[in-house]
Amino acid sequence: MTLQRRSVEEYFREHGHLRVPNGHNSGGLRLDAWLSRQRAAGRGGRLSAEHTNALTHLGIRWGT
Helix, strand or coil, X not given: CCHHHHHHHHHHHHHCCCCCCCCCEECCEEHXXXXXXXXXXXXXXXXXXXXXXXXXXXXXXCCC
């Protein structure tokens, strides 16, 4: 698991959602920007099924 995914899972455990505010920083990682890139990659079919399922399980909103 990547540092980014661990950070996102930690954010989810703390907040119960993945509606990360703009500019939110976690250990030097801008979670909002990373999630935005994941959404774009997911819509473009560029993520593995495992990664897509993990983010879906955490409640990522793929359309936003």
